[in-house]
Amino acid sequence: MLDLLRGPWPWFISGPLLGLMVPLLLFTGNKQFGVSSSLRHICTAIFPLKADYFKYKWKDYLWSLVLVAGTIVGAFFAVVFLDGDSAPAVSEAAKSMFAQWGLKEIDGILPAEIFSVQNLLSLPTLLMLGVGGFFIGFGTRYGNGCTSGHAIMGLSLLNPGSLAAVISFFAGGIIVSNFIIPLLLRL
Amino acid sequence: MLKHLKFLIIGIFFGIVLIKSEVISWFRIQEMFHFQSYFMYAIIGSAVVVGAISVQIIKRSNLKSFSGEEINLTGKPFNKVGNTLGGLIFGFGWALTGACPGPLYALLGAGYWAILIAIISALLGVIVYGYLRPKLPH
Incomplete structure (x- = not known):
């Protein structure tokens, strides 16, 4: 089993x-x-922020913070006990693309050549994580949801706003993955 | 505290599935955005099918939550500019980091410490949004 x-x-x-x-x-x-x-709840809970957006009782949403704490624990468990850090069996087309991008091996969840702590100070890595992270925070709040809230929950509810959001997620991702990532990896 | 224990357990389940489904894989995300495999689309699609069937069963049989409450199935409001522009910006971040918010937490649990930079930047993005919100079209 x-x-x-x-x-x-x-x-x-x-x-x-x-x-x-x-x-x-x-x-x-x-x-x-x-x-x-x-x-948002983390920001409200730990920083003294004056904007109206952060004026609410974050403790009413403690369940959401407990859920993501569980997510961290579950991921740890999956890596330690369920071989969760093994390489995905990506398609041949993807393999040759990664080779073209200069990635020598497909191993682990993230490419170590880009995301290892030793490579943190390289420009592509800082751009991918720093700018990318900023876009995730800003975009999900501006768009009022992410792949969980809009794609899985929202589409399950057949919610039109969620469909618009999901189409936009993919439009944004396709643009960056096809045109920006290859450029960044050449820096 | 006991009230929240169920969310911890559901979160642990979510974390395990995120890792084992490979949807947190940077490689899988780039492969998806290049249409080089149906794998991710099949995962997201089948997740939505299960979610949608659950919602329909709840609606049609008027099922209540375990504590006996009417289940809230109201969708989020359609903010035309917010959903599309915000969604697009999030899409940029999804491809750049190879992660969406759930995976940000999962990658931390998986021991990829570099993702802390993305998490801190994401919090910064939320703060900037919070302050700009009154000025942005939604």
């Missing part, structure tokens, strides 16, 4: 399991699934 769990999970197992987040949270807590609002 444990060996089975340690191996790569096929999409038709992991996809439906991700979808189960929707009924799990609705039934147990009457909460709609979403992750990015936790970033």
Whole structure:
């Protein structure tokens, strides 16, 4: 059993399991699934921010912070006990693209050549993590949701605003992955 | 505290699935944005199918939450500019880091310390948004 769990999970197992987040949270807590609002609650909880956006009782949303704390623990567990850090079996087309990008090996969750702590001070890495992270925080709050809240929860509700958001997520991602990442990796 | 224990357990489940589904993989994300595999689309698609079926069952059978409450199935408001422009900006960040908010936490748990830079920058992005919000079109 444990060996089975340690191996790569096929999409038709992991996809439906991700979808189960929707009924799990609705039934147990009457909460709609979403992750990015936790970033706002963290800001409100730890910084003395004067803007109206941060004037609310963050403790009312403690459940969201507990959920993401659990996510950290679960990920740790998956890496330590379920071989979660193994390389994904990406397609041949993707492999040759990564080779073209100058990445020597496809191993782990993130390419060590870019994201290892030793390489943190290189320009591409700082741009990818610093600017990318900023876009994630700013964009998910401006767009009022992320892949969890809009793509999984919002589309499950057949919510038109969520569909618009998801189309935009992919438009933005396709542009950057095709035109910006290859340039950054050449820096 | 006990009230929140269920969310901790659901969060742990979420973290395990995020890692084992490979949706947190930088390689998988770039492959997806280049349409080099159906893998990620099949995961997101089947997740939505399960979510949507759950929502329909709840609606049609008028199911209540375990504590007996009416389940809230109101979608988020459609902010035409906010959803599209904000979504686009988030998409840029998704491709740059290879992570969305759930995976930011999962990568931290997985021991990828570099992701702390992305998390701190994301918090900064939220703060900047909070202050600019009154001036932005939504």
